Amino acid sequence: MIIGLSHFLVVSAILFGLGLLTVATRRNAVAILMGVELILNAAALNFVAFSHYVEGAVTGMVFALFIIVLAAAEAAIALAIVLAIFRHFHSIDANDVSTLKD
């Protein structure tokens, strides 16, 4: 079997779907953030695959590198916020964090 562009796209679509599913179903803040990482990785995989099969240059790979860096920055900030949440609410369950509502 020759691995082509469509294989990469299918894998990334599955990753994207799993990421969305994780975000929608998990209530633990850290688990939700892991879902976000899956979505970001799906996009990065798409960029690398398109870069190789469509463009034939490195633009997409550079884009993927930037995605990795930004995912790290976002994770750092998000985990710091989760830590602050734990200090105030003694829980990181998204359902428990709901003092603000209509």
Add this chain to the structure above:
Amino acid sequence: MLDNAHSLRAFLPELIVAGTVLAVLFVDLLARRPHVGRAAALTAVGLVAAGAATVMTMRADGYGLFFGLIARDPLADFFKLLFLATNLLVVLISLRAREATDESAAEFFALTLTTTAGMMLMASATDLLTAFLSLETVSIMSYVLAGFRRRSRESAEAALKYVIYGGVASGVMLYGMSLLYGLAGSTSFTAVRLACAHTPAAATVLLAVVLCLAGFGYKIASVPFHMWCPDVYQGAPTPVTAFLSVGPKAAGFALLVRFFGGSLPAELVGAPAPWPILLGLIAAATMTVGNLAALAQTNLKRLLAYSSIAHAGYVLLALCAGGSDGTRAILLYLVTYLFMNLGAFLVIIAVADAGIGEEIAEWRGLGRRAPWAAVAMAIFLFSLTGLPPLAGFFGKFYVFAALLARGGSLMVTLAVIGILNSAVSLYFYARVLKAMYFEAPTVDEPLPLARLHAATLALLAVPTVALFLVWSPLQRFVDSSLGQWYPAEMRPRSAQLDRSVKRSSVQLANTSATK
């Protein structure tokens, strides 16, 4: 298109802002005692210098910087000046706020400055990569700002909700961008536009655009990506809320203008692209949800959050109208929105400084206790409704005029929905006024306003009134900002609109005279 070395001169405003971030942080670090006034003064100097650099390096034509990654054109310059002004006003607003203590002020100002640098890049992005990076710069800084008050539960909760919604939205947007890149084989907006116009895979283009709209829609808080907005605006420190409700929202619209104007074709596979319908649906839903939800609010910050969602809907209407008229309406609306929305939040801050909370019930009798603050609030709220003789009227007028000038049943329907929504919004804005003027206060002693707050309130209230009276300079400036973006079709339409504005203001003057 300039290469890296030659781009630096035209990139000076952003460099100055970035330099100011470092200066503010290091001066605070090296100084023997941190001091809020020094950090604020340094920030203000940097912002003014960046504004001066923008004006001095301004050119009437547009050109690409850094091999076409970003553009320097009058449209970008307009937004840069808008963001710098917003940040400057936010510095004034936050000087006496609880966030700007001596210890934390430098960090606070450095964060807002970094956000401003990101917003300036958002307004100039002409490549998917810079669009994504600048949007994330703004987002990540906003998460930190929302959670800035570390000892407050609400602030932490606001930050968590912001970061989760934001992370998902930007991930989804990124997936859409990857599809666009796959179609075009390049990340530049122009290449994406060409590829989308000629590809037979119209469904993929549509899917990619809808996914991208998740990220942009989240930044401007449009339905269905608005859920974070009320919680974040209520929980975040009030100066941060004021900043977030104006700056990043305007930056999101700048990016949307570039995205829909520069990277999406007007036609897909020979048929007109469905962008107006798509944007129209989002705009109508955004306005309606924002206004209807605002009716039930008792917390002022939450009420203004829903009101800001509704205002994003009005601006989306202008985006939906498109063309030079629509873009002009967006720019004009954002300028008026800057003054009236920052003003409304400043009244909340000024009154909170004197010990009154954010619940509407606590504002009873404010008209007697703090007459000037109440008058200013009345001006801002009436302007947000869009009533003459205030700037907000012209903002809305141009939006609806752009829709009607475009014509067609979709545009007319949208205009009608928009006008009905404005009528609904009068109800909840008037509820605040009723509490201030027609309900008896529980305590009757007068509330002293801090001198700084009073001066800043005047600084924001005067343009809200004066822009109605002296509108043409702003309009000329906006028209010159559009010159490069819509060179061919601009002039005749503009003259026509001018005439209709004059006619309607004459009529207004006549009716008020007869009354």
